[in-house]
Amino acid sequence: MAPAWLTPRRATVAGLALLLAALWLVFPSGFYFRIATLVWISALAAVGLNLLMGLAGQVSLGHAGFVGIGAYAVALGPRHLGLDLLPSLGLGLVLAGLLALLVGRPILRLRGHYLAVATLGLGILVWLVLNSEVAITGGPDGIQVQRLVLVGWRVAGAETWYWITGLALVLGVLVALNLEESPTGRALRALHDSEVAAAVAGIDVARAKLAVFVIAAVYAALAGGLLALFNRFVTPQAADFLHSIELVTMVVIGGMGSSLGAVVGAAVLTILPQALTVFHDYEHAVLGLTIILFMIFLRQGIVPSLAALLARRAP
Amino acid sequence: MSRRLFAALLVGAAALTFGPSPAGAQAPIRIGAVLSVTGPASFLGDPEARTLRLYIDRINQAGGVLGRRLELVLYDDGGDANRARTFATRLVEDDRVVAMVGGTTTGTTMAMIPVFEEARIPFISLAGGIEIIEPVKPFTFKTPHTDKMACEKIFEDLRKRGLTRVGLISGTGGFGASMRTQCLRVAPAFGITIVADERYGPGDTDMTPQLTRIRNAPGGVQAVVNADFGQGPAIVTRNFAQLGLGVPLYQSHGVASRSFIELAGPAAEGVRLPAAALLVAEQLPDSDPQKRVVMEYKQLYESTQNQPVSTFGGHAYDGLMILIEAIRRAGSTDGVRIRDAVRQTRGFIGTGGVVNMSETDHMGLDLSAFRMIEIRNGTWRLLD
Numbered sequence: 001m002a003p004a005w006l007t008p009r010r011a012t013v014a015g016l017a018l019l020l021a022a023l024w025l026v027f028p029s030g031f032y033f034r035i036a037t038l039v040w041i042s043a044l045a046a047v048g049l050n051l052l053m054g055l056a057g058q059v060s061l062g063h064a065g066f067v068g069i070g071a072y073a074v075a076l077g078p079r080h081l082g083l084d085l086l087p088s089l090g091l092g093l094v095l096a097g098l099l100a101l102l103v104g105r106p107i108l109r110l111r112g113h114y115l116a117v118a119t120l121g122l123g124i125l126v127w128l129v130l131n132s133e134v135a136i137t138g139g140p141d142g143i144q145v146q147r148l149v150l151v152g153w154r155v156a157g158a159e160t161w162y163w164i165t166g167l168a169l170v171l172g173v174l175v176a177l178n179l180e181e182s183p184t185g186r187a188l189r190a191l192h193d194s195e196v197a198a199a200v201a202g203i204d205v206a207r208a209k210l211a212v213f214v215i216a217a218v219y220a221a222l223a224g225g226l227l228a229l230f231n232r233f234v235t236p237q238a239a240d241f242l243h244s245i246e247l248v249t250m251v252v253i254g255g256m257g258s259s260l261g262a263v264v265g266a267a268v269l270t271i272l273p274q275a276l277t278v279f280h281d282y283e284h285a286v287l288g289l290t291i292i293l294f295m296i297f298l299r300q301g302i303v304p305s306l307a308a309l310l311a312r313r314a315p
Numbered sequence: 316m317s318r319r320l321f322a323a324l325l326v327g328a329a330a331l332t333f334g335p336s337p338a339g340a341q342a343p344i345r346i347g348a349v350l351s352v353t354g355p356a357s358f359l360g361d362p363e364a365r366t367l368r369l370y371i372d373r374i375n376q377a378g379g380v381l382g383r384r385l386e387l388v389l390y391d392d393g394g395d396a397n398r399a400r401t402f403a404t405r406l407v408e409d410d411r412v413v414a415m416v417g418g419t420t421t422g423t424t425m426a427m428i429p430v431f432e433e434a435r436i437p438f439i440s441l442a443g444g445i446e447i448i449e450p451v452k453p454f455t456f457k458t459p460h461t462d463k464m465a466c467e468k469i470f471e472d473l474r475k476r477g478l479t480r481v482g483l484i485s486g487t488g489g490f491g492a493s494m495r496t497q498c499l500r501v502a503p504a505f506g507i508t509i510v511a512d513e514r515y516g517p518g519d520t521d522m523t524p525q526l527t528r529i530r531n532a533p534g535g536v537q538a539v540v541n542a543d544f545g546q547g548p549a550i551v552t553r554n555f556a557q558l559g560l561g562v563p564l565y566q567s568h569g570v571a572s573r574s575f576i577e578l579a580g581p582a583a584e585g586v587r588l589p590a591a592a593l594l595v596a597e598q599l600p601d602s603d604p605q606k607r608v609v610m611e612y613k614q615l616y617e618s619t620q621n622q623p624v625s626t627f628g629g630h631a632y633d634g635l636m637i638l639i640e641a642i643r644r645a646g647s648t649d650g651v652r653i654r655d656a657v658r659q660t661r662g663f664i665g666t667g668g669v670v671n672m673s674e675t676d677h678m679g680l681d682l683s684a685f686r687m688i689e690i691r692n693g694t695w696r697l698l699d
Contacts, residue, residue, distance in 0.1 A: 031409045132492075134487075139489065140488055142425055
């Protein structure tokens with residue numbers, strides 16, 4: 001039996017931190033650190049999206065748009081506004097949050113999946129602007145990002161970024177888990193079961209949903225900013241519609257409503273294409289097949305399904 | 316005597332006894348490639364991948380390079396810059412390639428450059444954008460003509476015909492956007508005035524409004540230049556004929572494939588474009604230095620791949636051959652020595668033109684590499 005202080009919340013965060021340290025010990029080359037860094041970054045966006053999908057029961061089909069805003073903020077802030085990288089990143093987060101507020105405020109008053117439609121349009125709009133405003137954004141060929149310098153220390157190398165993004169993810173998961181236990185989180189879970197009942201109990205349904213949507217957008221923008229700083233190059237593909245779908249797939253495969261599931265989903269979708277290169281021309285077919293198999297046999301998502309399986313096995 | 320040295324001597328003795336050592340006796344030379352074989356740029360990446368596989372096999376059958384077999388490590392980035400960057404890291408750190416050919420689009424190439432520059436591994440890109448080689452980066456090269464050269468070739472032809480007032484219409488995709496920027500930049504040097512600058516999106520199906528605005532440009536227009544590839548130029552060409560603008564229409568090297576003529580139909584008659592010699596291989600005079608190379612490549616590609624040759628596969632051929640010759644000249648697989656040898660490439664005859672690299676020019680092509688071509692009777696005619 002686990003000791004009383006080891007709540008599931010603390011166990012998840014501690015487990016992630018342990019994983020971070022353990023992988024660091026076994027990884028043989030920078031390539032592995034790069035893959036892991038990409039997993040942490042995608043996971044950060046997925047954890048945010050999972051809050052929206054798992055808690056508020058809303059889907060965002062344009063989440064990559066927020067990723068794009070974060071990514072282009074660090075690319076364009078220093079270039080056009082003369083800002084340093086970190087203030088630019090901050091500006092990107094604020095911008096993404098404000099945009100989410102603007103879009104979410106009228107729409108989340110309605111019941112149903114109107115947010116999915118609105119975000120779909122929003123994501124495509126962001127992508128369009130990044131693509132066509134060549135003079136500002138560099139257009140479809142992308143744009144370079146300055147190297148991050150923190151108090152005289154030039155941040156370089158996949159290993160360094162592995163730690164930075166890994167710690168950002170641990171913090172992100174911690175915040176997400178705390179949010180689930182907060183009044184907003186409890187309110188959201190209540191309205192997930194029955195919106196009418198929640199409203200009757202005095203919960204401002206629209207406000208709670210809006211809060212979580214804004215938070216999810218900020219998570220995505222942070223992921224985008226980190227991606228741009230890590231790659232030191234961004235293209236509008238960061239905001240691509242298919243990238244939005246990829247994020248939703250990560251959440252669904254990993255297990256909706258589970259922050260750990262979002263991390264696992266991000267890991268699966270990032271590592272699989274690398275592992276499947278041995279299939280050469282059949283790579284995409286095998287990738288699709290694997291995802292279909294996951295959906296058929298682990299219908300609740302990887303983490304909840306396996307957790308249920310373990311709970312059944314346990315005496 | 317250590318056992319390993321003894322084994323090496325034994326192998327050496329066997330080699331002397333049985334003649335030249337068969338390729339593959341030593342570890343193979345690994346050459347990396349990250350191409351957009353799938354995704355929106357697959358019409359570029361697919362012939363590139365086929366060409367690399369085809370020629371690496373042939374070189375191995377002929378005994379390899381430096382007595383060693385070649386091994387191609389090819390990854391498909393699907394046109395995504397982030398994925399290309401990951402595969403580039405994998406090539407450098409995991410597969411330990413000695414050199415790299417590929418990078419189908421300017422976006423994927425720009426994302427991969429820092430990886431190879433940091434690892435000091437020669438990288439020959441197959442993408443068009445001029446920012447790949449300007450400013451010059453120590454280990455980065457490219458084989459295709461730049462969009463700037465396409466603009467210059469078109470403007471040169473316009474100047475010959477005494478036309479100066481040009482309407483520009485370009486797609487908002489990577490290729491069109493980049494070429495538009497370059498054309499606007501070099502136009503003054505040729506005495507060309509851009510009197511209209513119209514754009515259209517990737518999914519647009521009717522460009523009549525843009526062309527009408529060009530026709531109505533104040534002061535009149537003497538020629539129209541279209542910068543784009545894929546479906547867009549075919550639609551522009553058709554709308555252009557329907558409107559009856561009555562001035563010459565120029566396309567870019569981006570339409571240099573059969574499908575453009577098929578899509579545009581009779582409207583394509585009289586359209587001019589700059590393109591590589593490969594497109595008009597049969598029409599080149601026998602005195603042309605490129606004739607033999609382009610005919611050989613065309614025949615081999617078409618007989619083995621059962622599809623018409625494209626200039627894009629030709630870029631991969633040029634990149635691979637420049638690299639192989641450099642490795643032979645360097646006599647080594649050391650990154651810096653290969654790079655130095657690539658840089659010393661002089662008078663290399665490829666499908667894209669005659670390549671003369673230098674410390675300041677990592678592409679090595681001049682305007683003579685482009686041929687001005689006109690579409691007549693549904694086929695390409697060489698003009699100069």
